[in-house]
Amino acid sequence: xxxxxxxxxxxxxxxxxxxxxxxxxxxxxxxxxxxxxxxxxxxxxxxxxxxxxxxxxxxxxxxxxxxxxxxxxxxxxxxxxxxxxxxxxxxxxxxxxxxxxxxxxxxxxxxxxxxxxxxxxxxxxxxxxxxxxxxxxxxxxxxxxxxxxxxxxxxxxxxxxxxxxxxxxxxxxxxxxxxxxxxxxxxxxxxxxxxxxxxxxxxxxxxxxxxxxxxxxxxxxxxxxxxxxxxxxxxxxxxxxxxxxxxxxxxxxxxxxxxxxxxxxxxxxxxxxxxxxxxxxxxxxxxxxxxxxxxxxxxxxxxxxxxxxxxxxxxxxxxxxxxxxxxxxxxxxxxxxxxxxxxxxxxxxxxxxxxxxxxxx
Numbered sequence: 001x002x003x004x005x006x007x008x009x010x011x012x013x014x015x016x017x018x019x020x021x022x023x024x025x026x027x028x029x030x031x032x033x034x035x036x037x038x039x040x041x042x043x044x045x046x047x048x049x050x051x052x053x054x055x056x057x058x059x060x061x062x063x064x065x066x067x068x069x070x071x072x073x074x075x076x077x078x079x080x081x082x083x084x085x086x087x088x089x090x091x092x093x094x095x096x097x098x099x100x101x102x103x104x105x106x107x108x109x110x111x112x113x114x115x116x117x118x119x120x121x122x123x124x125x126x127x128x129x130x131x132x133x134x135x136x137x138x139x140x141x142x143x144x145x146x147x148x149x150x151x152x153x154x155x156x157x158x159x160x161x162x163x164x165x166x167x168x169x170x171x172x173x174x175x176x177x178x179x180x181x182x183x184x185x186x187x188x189x190x191x192x193x194x195x196x197x198x199x200x201x202x203x204x205x206x207x208x209x210x211x212x213x214x215x216x217x218x219x220x221x222x223x224x225x226x227x228x229x230x231x232x233x234x235x236x237x238x239x240x241x242x243x244x245x246x247x248x249x250x251x252x253x254x255x256x257x258x259x260x261x262x263x264x265x266x267x268x269x270x271x272x273x274x275x276x277x278x279x280x281x282x283x284x285x286x287x288x289x290x291x292x293x294x295x296x297x298x299x300x301x302x303x304x305x306x307x308x309x310x311x312x313x314x315x316x317x318x319x320x321x322x323x324x325x326x327x328x329x330x331x332x333x334x335x336x337x338x339x340x341x342x343x344x345x346x347x348x349x350x351x352x353x354x355x356x357x358x359x360x361x
Contacts, residue, residue: 003122004327004349006043006069011328016070016118019126021083022104026129028077028097032145032348033120035327037174037242038265039071040335042113045267052267060109072120072349073099073112074148076141086129094141096148096304098131098297121327123351131297133304143314146175146346147304150317152289153179153240155299156261157187159287160236164188167233169221170210171250172241173201175317175346176263178208179303180238182312185209191228195221196241198342200319207316217340222253235259242266247284251276259283318361319344323353333358 003016021027042049046065053062063069079093089095099111099119111127112119119125135141153176162168168184170177173196184192185208194210196202202213212228214221225235235258237250242264250260251272262284277284306312322330330347347358 001123002324003070003118004324006071008066009043009046011043011331013324013327014068016068016122019118019124021081021126023084024086024129025083025101025126026079026086026089027081028095028125028127029080029123030072030120030125030351031076031078031094032142032350033072033075034145034149034175034346034348035071035330035334036074036149037176039073039112040331041265041267042069042071043331044335048267060107061113063113063115067115069113069115070118070122071112072122073110074145075099075120075125076135076145077120077125078141080124082129089129089132094135095132096135096144097125097127098300099148100128100131101126102128121324121349133301136308139308140315142348142350143318144304144307145348146314146317147307148289148300149175149346150179150182151299151303152176152263152287153181153238154183154303155289156180156238156240156263156287157183158299158302159285160238160259160261162187162189162236164190165234166236167191167225167229168236168238169193169195169225170205170238170240171195171216171221171246172239172243172264173198173205173345174240177238177240178205178317178345180240180263181205181208181210182306183302186306186311191225193221193225193228197340199340200343201345204317204345208312220253222250226255236261238263240264244268244270248272248276251280251282251284254280254282256280257282259285262286315361317345318348320347320358320361321353322347322349322358323355324349324351325354326357329358
């Protein structure tokens with residue numbers, strides 16, 4: 001089968017072995033696959049990516065950099081067949097996929113970061129038969145692919161327990177940050193200040209419910225928040241940019257007792273001054289993405305509920321489409337040298353597209 005393969009730092013289209021579902025597994029055909037910021041890091045900062053996962057003792061998201069890797073963990077798919085012992089799933093179902101697979105030794109993995117299990121940038125994928133969300137006929141199975149990345153931002157809001165009495169700043173308006181904006185707006189939070197250098201992303205943040213949008217290279221989002229928040233409003237910052245130096249700057253400028261939820265996965269060391277946090281009583285909390293435990297999986301469900309209930313149109317954040325042959329173009333477009341030049345939020349890779357390049361949404 002064909003797949004977009006990360007091969008020693010280069011993205012190429014190649015033939016890879018067909019996966020076969022084992023007991024308790026599904027064989028699925030990806031419908032639409034998004035590129036995660038973690039995929040970009042695995043591509044651009046492979047050694048740092050692998051070192052971080054080794055240090056954090058997360059073997060299920062490590063891969064052999066000397067072998068071909070098929071990325072892609074945020075995708076929708078159609079069930080093709082089921083392994084033995086599977087209940088509750090059937091061929092033809094369309095799913096938002098929980099990208100988990102368990103190998104023969106019983107070790108769980110995230111598909112897309114495991115050399116032996118291809119991710120959603122392949123024509124077929126094997127996943128465990130649990131945790132997936134069935135897509136109703138009222139929802140586009142293409143656009144529903146934004147559920148997984150946006151759920152990470154939702155998870156930060158759930159962890160913070162943000163209420164309508166609070167205000168928020170969201171730094172970074174990629175899919176993760178926009179997921180936080182959607183959940184904050186749903187909760188009636190005011191003000192919501194969204195910050196991103198990209199004018200495209202700022203405009204979409206406004207559509208998702210942000211009250212104020214700023215270019216952080218020209219305007220301080222903390223100053224904008226202070227100018228529009230009540231004196232007693234508690235601030236929660238959802239840091240989804242991962243920009244070097246941003247955490248230290250936020251700690252020095254936000255109001256005392258601010259809680260900063262960090263979902264921006266910076267790959268390189270980022271110094272902070274602990275004494276600043278001590279003097280201001282600022283809290284830093286690191287938040288991962290949707291999974292089976294804690295608030296993570298609930299965030300997966302909550303984001304999907306927003307889509308199914310029509311509270312949020314997932315097409316809002318889709319800015320382009322591409323076929324497998326254009327995957328390298330997609331990766332390059334999502335990490336331009338100039339942050340102001342980012343023209344996309346989510347580009348979805350679809351196996352039914354044969355045209356070259358990135359097509360407009």
